[in-house]
Amino acid sequence: MELTAAQRQELSEAQAARTETRRPTVPALEAMLFEPLPVLDHGFVRVVDYMGDDAAVVQAARVSYGRGTRAANEDRGLIRYLMRHWHSTPFEMCEIKFHVKLPIFVARQWIRHRTANVNEYSARYSIMDREFYLPAPAQLAAQSASNRQGRGDVLEGQEAAEVLELLRQDAMRNYDHYQAMLNLDEAGNTLDPARQGLARELARMNLTLNAYTQWYWKTDLHNLLHFLRLRADAHAQYEIRVYAEAMLAVLDAWVPAVAEAFRDYRLGAVTLSAQMLGVVKRLLAGEPVTQEQSGLSKREWRELMEQLGRAA
Amino acid sequence: MELTAAQRQELSEAQAARTETRRPTVPALEAMLFEPLPVLDHGFVRVVDYMGDDAAVVQAARVSYGRGTRAANEDRGLIRYLMRHWHSTPFEMCEIKFHVKLPIFVARQWIRHRTANVNEYSARYSIMDREFYLPAPAQLAAQSASNRQGRGDVLEGQEAAEVLELLRQDAMRNYDHYQAMLNLDEAGNTLDPARQGLARELARMNLTLNAYTQWYWKTDLHNLLHFLRLRADAHAQYEIRVYAEAMLAVLDAWVPAVAEAFRDYRLGAVTLSAQMLGVVKRLLAGEPVTQEQSGLSKREWRELMEQLGRAA
Amino acid sequence: MELTAAQRQELSEAQAARTETRRPTVPALEAMLFEPLPVLDHGFVRVVDYMGDDAAVVQAARVSYGRGTRAANEDRGLIRYLMRHWHSTPFEMCEIKFHVKLPIFVARQWIRHRTANVNEYSARYSIMDREFYLPAPAQLAAQSASNRQGRGDVLEGQEAAEVLELLRQDAMRNYDHYQAMLNLDEAGNTLDPARQGLARELARMNLTLNAYTQWYWKTDLHNLLHFLRLRADAHAQYEIRVYAEAMLAVLDAWVPAVAEAFRDYRLGAVTLSAQMLGVVKRLLAGEPVTQEQSGLSKREWRELMEQLGRAA
Amino acid sequence: MELTAAQRQELSEAQAARTETRRPTVPALEAMLFEPLPVLDHGFVRVVDYMGDDAAVVQAARVSYGRGTRAANEDRGLIRYLMRHWHSTPFEMCEIKFHVKLPIFVARQWIRHRTANVNEYSARYSIMDREFYLPAPAQLAAQSASNRQGRGDVLEGQEAAEVLELLRQDAMRNYDHYQAMLNLDEAGNTLDPARQGLARELARMNLTLNAYTQWYWKTDLHNLLHFLRLRADAHAQYEIRVYAEAMLAVLDAWVPAVAEAFRDYRLGAVTLSAQMLGVVKRLLAGEPVTQEQSGLSKREWRELMEQLGRAA
Incomplete structure (x- = not known):
């Protein structure tokens, strides 16, 4: 990822600018603003703009008139509750805009997430860079x-x-x-x-x-979390997972309470099917269970044993 | 629209806050921020947050690294071009969040615009106010x-x-x-x-x-324009049109170049069907045309004559 | 739910009609077609049209040229795999259209599911019926x-x-x-x-x-399942849950293999947070765990114990 | 576009199948069902399934209980009215599913239409064909x-x-x-x-x-029309326009009244900006107008003169 002198100059000017605002700001994210986070051999993710913070989730959930005066602790509890119970609309009240440089085959996976706004560099209009993954x-x-x-x-x-x-x-x-x-x-x-x-x-x-393209990609926080849940997952292809991981770092800086809840209730969570739950209950009751008796396929049995940290 | 003392206090605190940001800010919109614009007898629209400005539309369209150094005039020309040719993705790169108080029957029309994010005051959870239109x-x-x-x-x-x-x-x-x-x-x-x-x-x-409800409503600029085109129109019901008109005033403050292009190419524009265009061509050629020969229904003929400022 | 003679007549004619088609048909659903399933005191759900069946999910997942000749058993296995691993696009390839009569306060909850197509009876244009819940x-x-x-x-x-x-x-x-x-x-x-x-x-x-309104509501199967997961849930308000339950019966008739997988991997499933999973592992290892040591809030602990069928 | 013997066999079986249904069917579309319409050197579009017809648009607009007994002429008038006044929800009540084979660079333009359901052939899972445009x-x-x-x-x-x-x-x-x-x-x-x-x-x-990929692509009629308006347009790249043209032929067979209204009010229509409308009025009043006095840019002036069939 090498920027031209002109691009570097554009970046520096944007980073140097300071204005006053009444909007909520997040200092930890402001510090990262505009700076490309390198991904793969020539790619990057950089935050171009954002709207809202942890408190904006809470404010929307309460449909309140101002920023509120409740303890940060109370806000964290509400955020965890909303995450646990799959509420989505309060998380839609934050928004973030990225500029991403990525190989075309990664872009083709990424674009399947249809809820985001995308503006891609046009190869009908412009010449592509000599860069490939x-x-x-x-x-x-x-x-x-x-x-x-x-x-x-x-x-x-x-x-x-x-x-x-x-x-x-x-x-x-x-x-x-x-x-x-x-x-x-x-x-x-x-x-x-x-x-x-x-x-x-x-x-x-x-x-x-594997030629690189680039786009502006803008999404609300709820849909960003959905993207990260699928793409930061171990089953995602490595080449898109590294983008998701860079964006997870952005998440931590931007909305730390949401990020914490997301790691607990989504990334680190497991879903047990009705049959799997039945197996767990029998195991807890001290009953010996084998795959054959479990009602699970071999593959599901193996997945469950891994999740429970037991030998299959 | 009377706020309680506690709500007024929350508002004042939000309005008094000032922080520094590297993000684009729009002073004319900052001045309006948080303040309820009264609509109908007890309703309001107020801007709670925003992302982007006129230049952000241009920056996304060019997928550029910074804010650019082009003349404002060149940006205006590009914005008009994008609007005229029905480009949508660059306008999706700006976002705005409103807090709205509105009668339930208006909310039921409004919610049909499905592309926005909405968080409504919950009457399962809370007591409704004694206010009706x-x-x-x-x-x-x-x-x-x-x-x-x-x-x-x-x-x-x-x-x-x-x-x-x-x-x-x-x-x-x-x-x-x-x-x-x-x-x-x-x-x-x-x-x-x-x-x-x-x-x-x-x-x-x-x-x-006619009881009043309230919600946080967040949308990108492209979808806001679509909403305004339908709801600021003379055929929209008065009770929703007045909300659209209040939001048009917000638009003028927020993205003046986009607002100007929107008025020229959408609000003030007319669409002529193939048959209507044929009539206009014949009229321009000096040919007398009557409704009966026009291929238009009586209603369409009347609409066309009105648009052309001619007696039907 | 009483239909007028004219409505009954319209229904009977639609039910009596028979044409030949090359499209996949589902006899069990054809048998239910058009007939209102009563819900609440005056409401109903009735299927007006549908597209696809269990095999259509499989056909799309394989992007195949025809209906395939694989064993039904193999198809069922693939459907279960797709459901377990949160694949969504193959389920989007089936579509269903309902005509629903429902109280307005239920319609207001329902409409929050934004991915469906909706055409509601217009009270601007027509007179509402004298019916309320x-x-x-x-x-x-x-x-x-x-x-x-x-x-x-x-x-x-x-x-x-x-x-x-x-x-x-x-x-x-x-x-x-x-x-x-x-x-x-x-x-x-x-x-x-x-x-x-x-x-x-x-x-x-x-x-x-509580006045009744009515609408045509059309959705793909993936989004129908999402709706049912939230609205057939015990936490949903009773008045919308009964609609979801009527639609679950439709699901069983329409796509039995999908319905079975949905019940196993969604309706009957539980999601354990990272902390909850930790507790389960400790319990399985024979370690005594109390709420205080668990890292779970009291509420989460109670929820977990209920799910595991243990005394809290 | 050469199918393998196995694919041909699959197709023939699907085409030979006949079942009875109570759903609306469209004989002209049934006749085309499953058969690939060749596009470009190796691509195709073929209809895999559909839901609804002209009458279904009308039925949804009226939220009626059956297919109705009105004259076809009355239905046509309502469809034209809905199209002229930009109603969208009744057109969303029809759905169509295509199987498309297309070059990857065309697929990348196509996928920007986010409202459709897509299931693409997976090159993570399968081997790509040796076919390129x-x-x-x-x-x-x-x-x-x-x-x-x-x-x-x-x-x-x-x-x-x-x-x-x-x-x-x-x-x-x-x-x-x-x-x-x-x-x-x-x-x-x-x-x-x-x-x-x-x-x-x-x-x-x-x-x-230019390698070929393939997908199942399913959309409602409203969004299909939006796609066709942009992609059957003379400004669209030739390689996607030919797909749009093949789909226009499908439209004519499927919903002839909607297709007619679409050609009149969309494909063959022009939109005049406020300034352009002003020029037309002055011309109709017999006033000579030049580009310089018109308030239009040179480009807009040229576009307007072309639309009016006058020398620029």
């Missing part, structure tokens, strides 16, 4: 043998080297040809005055799915 | 003879007086009985210790649809 | 002493009788005055030719919140 | 000189040949390497038993943006 060696994983949509061991030796080289060469060559079709040189100048250059909206189709 | 004499309109869902002339004399008296008495009596069923007196104290009082979630059903 | 004696509950938004014991004796009488009289009187303001008699004819009658959009405000 | 010669357009996001003349001669060859070679090579990294041969068998093969969720990133 190449996995670090530790992320160059084999296909999982047991899980059709998961990763297995890390590739090693010759195979790893060859895979990485293919990814690099193909992305580079395709970008070279993208520029050639546009009839542009590296500096963005016309290459051959006798040519017209292919339309940008067509040339872009030659890029690979 | 009674139309001013100038709004006490007869059913329109020509439009099944519109208003005709204002009622007068005996009929007006009787209608108003019925509305007042029924609302008052039903509220009295609401309190009686809750086993509460005016001050909110238990009336008869031998009684239990009906559950709040049931007692509320005795209230009339 | 009056609780059966067993539902005339006192305010709960322990839960601010819940019900306690059933009211009895004098208090019950008086409450019921107030509800009945107020609803009746307000409807009488609604008609009088409209200048209409019971049969819908003009009462006094010298009067104009108040506009319908204004007169409706005199009705009470 | 290559423009026909007539679509190989140069960048527009006047419009930053549009197309100019068609490329010719040497430049066209080279561009096409680059697109073809890069897509083919990248797919070859995709398979190699997966350690699979053309038939999908393991290539080298000593290797593990890269995880599918990683290997996919080597594909180009």
